Amino acid sequence: EVQLVESGGGLVQPGGSLRLSCAASGFTFNSFWMNWVRQAPGKGLEWLAIIKQDGSEKLYVDSVKGRFTISRDNAKNSLYLQLNSLRVEDTAVYYCVGGAGWFLHYWGQGTLVTVSS
């Protein structure tokens, strides 16, 4: 069974940093592109970033470019998102999502990031 389990969310002040992690199991992690998608409370879905199987290619939405960094460790079957210079509007549930190609097949349950003073 495919499992994606996010962790690392919490309350942080504006301007602060967090590192989100996603532990993957039940599939060949190093065969999948991996993504982060977020959802602000009561709002829709926003794709944030994608990383290629070997980590050689990374793409970001403009709103997080330069502030967030996606990375992966295939030896640990793990995906990461480093969040810097956090803003109130970054408050959201952050989902780890994997798939063949750019398909968003498998979703974790999400981890909540709250940015507030």
Add this chain to the structure above:
Amino acid sequence: DIVMTQSPDSLAVSLGERATINCKSSQSVLSDSKTDNYLAWFQQKPGQPPKLLIYSTSIRESGVPDRFSGSGSGTDFTLTISNLQAEDVAVYYCQQHYASPLTFGGGTRVEIK
């Protein structure tokens, strides 16, 4: 960026009837090979992550009931839920997986009339 526009924002349908959700992309999502339109549909129930229903316009994900079907081409796409069941109450999102940044529609809430 490709903008995805869904309509309606919400709809109420009687059990056993058909629900139709529309999605329009601001530019074509037709693959370079001209064989696939890279459009997906997701279902999200309260308190749950989204679930992939359909990708490449009309390919149902494994385990998705065949009352869910997708159609369309170019910039106009449709998700049809035939014979609506109580468990289909959810918010549905379209998403293009053609170009970065991947983008979603604003969502359509489906309720029982």
